[in-house]
Amino acid sequence: MSQSPLSNKKASASPDGGFRQAMTWLHTWVGLTLGWVLFLIFVTGTAGYFDTEIDRWMQPELPFVEAPLSALETANVVRARLEQEAPQAERWYINLPAGRNQLYPSVFWQGASEEAGASSARGRLTLDSKTGETLTPRDTGGGQTLYQMHWRLHYLGRGYSDWIIGLATLFMMVGLVTGIIIHKKIFVDFFTFRPGKGQRSWLDAHNFFSVFALPFHLMITYSGLLFMGFSLMPLIVASHYGDEGRRQFFAEVFDPPGIVDAANTPAPLVPFTSVIHQAEQRWGQGRVQVVDVHHPQDASARVVLYESIDQTVSTSGERLVFDGVTGDLLHTEPTDASMVKHVRDVFLGLHEGLFAGTALRWLYFLSGVLGTGMVATGLILWTTKRRKTAERKPGRTHRGLVLVEKLNIGTIAGLPAGMATYFWANRLLPVNMAGRGEWEIHILFLTWLAMLLYAALRPRLKAWQELLAATGVLFATLPVLNALTTERHLLHSLKSGDWVFAGFDITVFVIGVGFVFAAYRVRSSRLSDLQKPHKPKSTAVKVSKLQDTTGGAV
Amino acid sequence: MGLTGWRLVSLIAAALLGGYALANSVGIFLAAFLPASKSDAVLAGNLVSFAVYVAAIIWVGAVRKPLRAWCVLLIPAFILTGLCLAKGVDVLASVGL
Known part of the structure; x- marks a missing residue:
């Protein structure tokens, strides 16, 4: 087989190798095409498992609920x-x-x-x-708006959003099945992690996130398609009930x-x-x-x-x-x-997961985090492979690569930052402001946009480091903001046994620390890159970094 | 991997549109022929159609031959739709014909 722009490997001679190669190609491209939409779906959906808890944190004037009446x-x-x-x-x-x-x-x-x-x-x-x-x-907007973003985005009518979300979910499903097919040694790889080895480590991480919660990923994706079932496959109902018969079908099924x-x-x-x-x-x-x-x-x-x-x-x-x-x-x-x-x-x-009690709810949340990690590491993996090749060919501009790198930084670090500023806006916007709830969500998207722009203008590794750190600080300081703007600070919540409030404060703090740690790791690897003795390769690195600084194609 | 230009576009279209056609025709066929109440059969067709769609896309990715992919997806889709038409299901009305 000849080489094409879509793959830089040659197919092996065996038919099985060809099949695996084809599946790898499919896995790569369905994963990348709507990867950032999938990241948004996973992040907001994961937060959505705590939607009513987030609602309560975002409406601190509502009382700590007592035992309900009959x-x-x-x-x-x-x-x-x-x-x-x-x-x-x-x-x-x-x-x-x-x-x-x-x-x-x-x-x-x-x-x-x-x-x-x-x-x-x-x-x-x-x-x-x-x-x-x-x-x-x-x-x-509360936790409900985050949860709704998960399945109907925002600013778009259902006529558009259902198809975008549906297509992303379909690609996710194809990505999962092809991922299982190309994964030779699921059991062995599961216990394998080779840190500090660049692309190989990202692949190990991607495998871990994917395999550890595989049943969850399969269940959540197929059922996600079923949620959109009547929007994505309207012809099945229409051919049996007529174009106007949807209501009758719904009445027969649901009433x-x-x-x-x-x-x-x-x-x-x-x-x-x-x-x-x-x-x-x-x-x-x-x-x-x-x-x-x-x-x-x-x-x-x-x-x-x-x-x-x-x-x-x-x-x-x-x-x-x-x-x-x-x-x-x-x-x-x-x-x-x-x-x-x-x-x-x-x-x-x-x-x-509405049936889930506290422990199971946390398991759902953690599975969602793993799913988010799966999408994020997949997106990063796409770039680490191509960055290596690109650095061997310094003369060329790598528009696609730079675009994906920028979108990755602005989304993987930037969208969570938007969620953090969403919570900040909840505490800082004037309580009686008109359109307040809607402005909280505008601020989420404005932050994300600002992060994308920032990522477009800064060198790659610096952008990663700075945005991850910013996101971390925005999350980790939320408990302080809460203490300054309400009576219900962490100590008060812990003393009064208000586990919803305490849980929110502690969770966002841990998330913040996680992002700061990630920023620190980027910093270490960036510094060790700079200290490496000059090899012939390093000029290539410099050239591509120069392209990064100038913004490349973005 | 050997596919560029229009052949690649055709392959992607076969996966997305051809797969969609097959998924829908399998769903409509099941809805017409499953031994269950009408609403149950339609719902079952809907649940299964997504598995067909996913399988079709993956299969197209594996054969990587646009013409073959279109044929293998569309021929059964036409046959199933024909069977439904023969049974009196108003398939054409559902797509506005």
Whole structure:
């Protein structure tokens, strides 16, 4: 085979060697093409495993949550509020506080009548469980915005973002399978680390990050594709339900049985007492997660109760459908009413990890960190291989290489810096500022942009060192910022047993130290590079470094 | 590795578009012929289509022959779509024809 610009190796003679070579080629290019999008997906998704914890840190005026009231009391408080706020609605959807995933009751309604006094036709509120008043913490993007960036980016409509994220996920999946194929000695390599050997060490690190959490990577990637399933493969639904039939398909798959159209005859809504009592007898105290009322105050009202998913991996538990006027139990829909939907729900449930308790949640987080490391080391590996070759050919400009190097620095060190300034903005922007939550996220992206520009202008290793150090300092000093701007500093959190606040402070500090350490390692290797005796090669190094300083193609 | 210019573009297109066509036609076929309720069969087709897509891309990467890749992906896609049409599934309407 002849050489092409895409590969600088010659295929070996054996057919197996050719196959492996082809897989290596595919692995390299699917990994690189959308690698930075994948890095963003992994970083923000990993943070997303602690989304509600981050929410709490970013809204320090909300109280340290006490033991929740009974489901019935809370449901009644919320209901009273909804009767004022959203009369004659099509639907009230009440999320009851239930453990880590939902701390305060929240409501969503649609199709309410503004003539009958509704504040708006549709709306969403987070309420105080005792008084039913709207909670008004500072406007913030919170952990939710980080988590949402993970699957729908930002600033882009779903029509674009679904395809970008979907394509990146598809490439990730191809990257994983080809990675397994080209990896000859998974078991041996797993225990192999050769530090300080340049490209070989990066390969070892890439293998470690990939293999150690391989089941997680495979699960998270395939289920990630399934999340996008209906956007990426719309033709399958359309060919069987028609172009306009999506709603009917979703209703058949996702709606509980026994929901009927409104009768448009007013009728009082059944009190929640017996309904919730029946559900709690079946599921246990405090395990009603959702009270979903279809056509409240109508003769064909239905009250659907959802079981908490804290005891199942699947994203859906059991559902009970009651007549909303008489209170009779009409249907009991088991978790796995449809086997196929159950398979999907388990995949999605594994991905979201909402069922995970503290220990498992940390395992999810660490797996996410390993995934992030896998993407980062893969991107760096692409450059270390080519940097070596480039330094042997000093005459040429290496535009592609320099571009990838710059993007790597600006993203791998710069995006985390953006996340740190996102937290800084949360504490420093004026509390009553208009559009505050949105500005937090603007600051994240502005920081990232600034980091990319900085990386473009500085020599490669200096840029790495300085940006990693900056990111480290921004993270490690967050506990200090928190202590200066709130009453809830680390000592206070530790004393009062507020593990969410303490956990955030300690985690960002450790992350910060990690980045500073990485900066230190870059510095040592940069200095030892400079002290090397002059070999003929070093002129090449100088030339390519000169290109770096001038910004190369960027 | 021997592929440049239009042949490379054609190979990439075969992987992404040809693979997409095959994945969708397998999904639509399963949705039409699996012995399950309509919504379950459609959902199953959707879940499986991604495995087909990933496998197709990897296979195209392995053969590295654009013409062969297009043929091997599109011929079964046409056959499966034909079977669905014969069963009365309105496949063409779904792509706006």
